[in-house]
Amino acid sequence: MTTQSNSPPPPPPSTGVTSHSSSPPLKRTRKASRLRLLATRPVGAERPLVHVDPVTGKADGPHSKKFRTYLGIVARDKVDVTYENWKHVPITQKDLIWEDIQAEFDIPEASDLRTKKKILQTVGERWRQFKSDLTSKWALAADKDSVDDTVCKMYGISKEKWTQFCQSRRDPSWENVRKKAQAVQKQNTAPHVMSRGGYEYLEKKLMDEKRKKKLEEATQSGSTDTVIDPPSPIKRHVKWKLARTKKTGDMTSEAAKEIADKIDALEEQASQGSFVTHGRHDILTAAIGRPEHPGRVRAVGAGITIKQYFGSASRTSSIAPEYLQQLTQQIKDQLEDSITEKVTRRLMLSLSQMQSQGLALPPEPDVGPSAARVSTKESCVDPSGNDLDTGDSYKCGLYIEEYPSRLVALGRVYEGSTTIHNIPLLHDQVKVGVEEIRDVDAPIPVPTKEVKVVGQALNTFLAWPTHLVKRLSEQGAVRPAKPADRPDDEVDDPLYLMTLTIPQLFLKPLQVMWDATLFGLFNENFPLYIKHEDLSEIAHGGQCLSIYVIQLWILHMTETSMRAGNIDVYGFLEPQSIQRSGQSQFESENYIKNWMQNSKRDVYLGAYLNGAHWQMVVILPKENVVIWFCSLHNKPDNYLKGIINSALKGLDDTQQSKSKTPARWIVVKCNRQKGSTECGYYVMHWMSTIILGNFQNNWEMYFTDPRPLEP
Incomplete structure (x- = not known):
């Protein structure tokens, strides 16, 4: 009887291994699996049928267990253990492994490229596990000489390859990697006691028990139904508990017991209706106290993503109101004692410095009710949206875990923040x-879906391991020591003088009275309040500007246009009146139409906040043309485009005979921002360029530079 050439080699002959008289006898262990029945299958015989899910890579069918075992045999026998990692295994060798698997098993889904990818990923996992077993059981054995022959004969590894593998495991660099992995493993305070079948086997076992119980109940009740309804799926918090329950009934650790007790309590609350699951915030998430990790789902098994299990996230927050309230209260409790002391100390220091410099504090303004403030603190700044900043921050160096640790970026630590991106x-x-990049290709220690390497992290907020963050004063030589430059009293430094007023505005905002009729509004004394966070945004330079800052800049541009004698040429749209939030589409459209019809300017400039990103439009009503500026080079927003087109069509025909035709939109090739928060500064720059340059036409010829603005 012949066998296929690509099947795993037969086991080596079992010969006795003579050990030294002084060496202790080797412990009897489980021998290597060979699947001899599969290896001796006649040529041309029908291959075992196995179905593989292309999405998860899970095998199904009566031969699925044999298939999983065979993947381990292929990983052990077909891949050299001296490769550093699975990525270093040649593509040609992986293709041969795939052909070998198809020769032994009939996989109907083999034509799907995802199936090949998932199966080879499983082979890689089995190969890494095999190397780990070789390391812990044999390579690091105290009496290495007594096991060399045994390992080589047991696994068919040449002595040369085995010696090379053992040397790599005794290298100091590998020791560091091993210790780091052990430290990570220690973080798992609730280990499971499942077999290699994992949650998939556990769920199958539980479902079989539920089916058996239903059949027994049907038999005892005397039911004649031949079809029994399938049992309900096993909830993941039930699987999580059983996976950490020993045969004695005890939990594997104290941490696991605490979580199990919380699960029992939440189950009781859910049965009474006092606890209601909400999206991804179910019983297990609430009991553990941490949301799901991106890319996987706890107590479900490998290959299942969050989207596959829970479905697509809703547009609104998936955090339950109770959980959100709990997080908010935790933040308040942590900051309540420290924020007053820290902020007051810094405030008093700044005020004392101002008095010593002879700067008088402004009189206390009469603060009236403020208009509704449009939120500009979404994705352009801290994506978490929940963090409360105590103001206690300092410059630091950001390092990655190497030996020794290596500086990859400079940034600022925000102490007191307890969440990042709602986590x-x-x-x-x-x-x-992150404020300055040192190594664009360095990996992020705590990556996110959008940020994987340091080069993608400029002007973004991230979570960073505490031991890899060092104050600039603690770093040996991050940069040469340089005394802080202080401007001369006779030098007019607006930014420096502005920062000195921030402590004043912390107590009382500055009230600026402006004539809102300059922008087509019917309120001559419209109050504009400048708060300390507005000036902090400008001084920091790494946050999205609020609508108050943009309003103040437009007021300044209006005065600049008056001094230049162009007030009859340029007009400005009030930002609050064209935003999507705060007024209806009809109100915004009516405001634009009435303002252009009454003022009859040649050019109108408007700053538009689109999903926490500032953009700009330039409207030429007499030409029926709209110019679009966006520092991310996005297309015009449909909402704004609709209200502007409708406003232009509604103008009197006496002013513009073309107003009944659709407006022509021109997207100029303007400057493109590098980061994610400087959009407001780009809008301010474009407005200033247009007003000071007296631009009224030839927009596509003047705005042709896509390079980012330099400070």
Whole structure:
């Protein structure tokens, strides 16, 4: 009887291994699996049928267990253990492994490229596990000489390859990697006691027990139904508990017991209606106290993503109101004692410096009710949207875990923040803002879906391990020591003088009275309040500007246009009146139409906040043309485009005979921002360029530079 050439080699002959008289006898262990029945299958015989899910890579059918075992045999026998990692295994060798698997099993889904990818990923996992077993059981054995022959004969590894593998495992660099992996493993305070079948086998076992129980109940009740309704799926918090329950009934650890007790309590509350699951916030998430990790789902098994299990996230927040309230209260409790002391100390220091410099404090303004403030603190700044900044921050160096650790960026630590992107920070993490890049290709220690390497992290907030963050004063030589430059009293430094007023505005905002009729509004004394956070945004330079700052800039541009004698040429749209929030589409359209019809300017400039991103439009009503500026080079927003087109069509025919035809939109090739928060500064720059340059036509000829603005 012949066998196929690509099947795993037969086991080596079992010969006795003579050990030294002084060496202790080797412990009897499980021998290597060979699947001899599969290896001796006659040529041309029908291959075992196995169905593989292309999405998850899970095998199904009566031969699925044999298939999983065979993947481990292929990983052990077909891949050299001296490769550093699975990525270093040649593509040609992986293709041969795939052909070998198809020769032994009939996989109907083999034509799907995803099936090949998932199966080879499983082979890679089995190969890494095999190397790990070789390391812990044999390569690091105390009496290495007594096991060399045994390992080589047991696994068919040549002595040369085995010696090379053992040397790599005794290298100091590998020791560091091993210790780091052991430290990570220690973080798992609730280990499971499942077999290699994992949650998939556990769920199958539980479902079989439920089916058996239903059949027994049907038999005892005397039911004649031949079809029994399938049992309900096993909830993941039930699987999580059973996976950490020993045969004695005890939990594997104290941490696992605490979570199990919380699960029992939440189940009781859910049965009474006092606890209601909400999206991804179910019983297990609430019991553990941490949201799901991106890319996987706890107590479900490998290959299942969050979207596949829970479905697409809703446009609104998926955090339950109770959980959100709990997080908010935790933040308040943590900051209540420290924020007053820290902010007051800094405030008093700044005020004392102002008095010593002879700067008088402004009189206390009469603060009236403020208009509704449009939120500009979404994705352009801290994406978490929940973090409360205590103001306690400092410059720092950001390092990655190497030996020794290596500086990859400079940034700022925000102490007091407890969440980042709506995810609570771990006890060994801090919130940092990346301000300067040192190594664009360095990996992020705590990556996100959008940011994987340091080069993508400029002007963004991230979670960073505490032990990899060092104050600039603590770093040996991050940069040469340089005394802080202080402007001369006789030098007019607006930014420096502005920062000195921030402490004043912390107590009382500055009230600026402006004539809103300059922008087509019917309120001559419209109050504009400048708060300390508005000036902090400008001084920091790394935050999205609020609508108050843009309003103040437009007021300044109006005065600039008056001094230049162009007030009859340029007009400005009031930002609050054209935003999507705060007024209806009809109100915005009516405001634009009435303002252009009454003022009859040649050019109108408007700043538009689109999803926390500032953009700009330039409207030429007499030409029926609209110019679009966006520092991210996005297309015109349909909402704004609709109200402007409708407003232009509604103008009197006496002013513009073409107003009944659709307006022509021109998208200029303007400057493109590098980061994610400087959009407001780009809008301010374009407005200033247009007013000072007296631009009224030839927009596509003047605005042709896509390079980012330089400070």
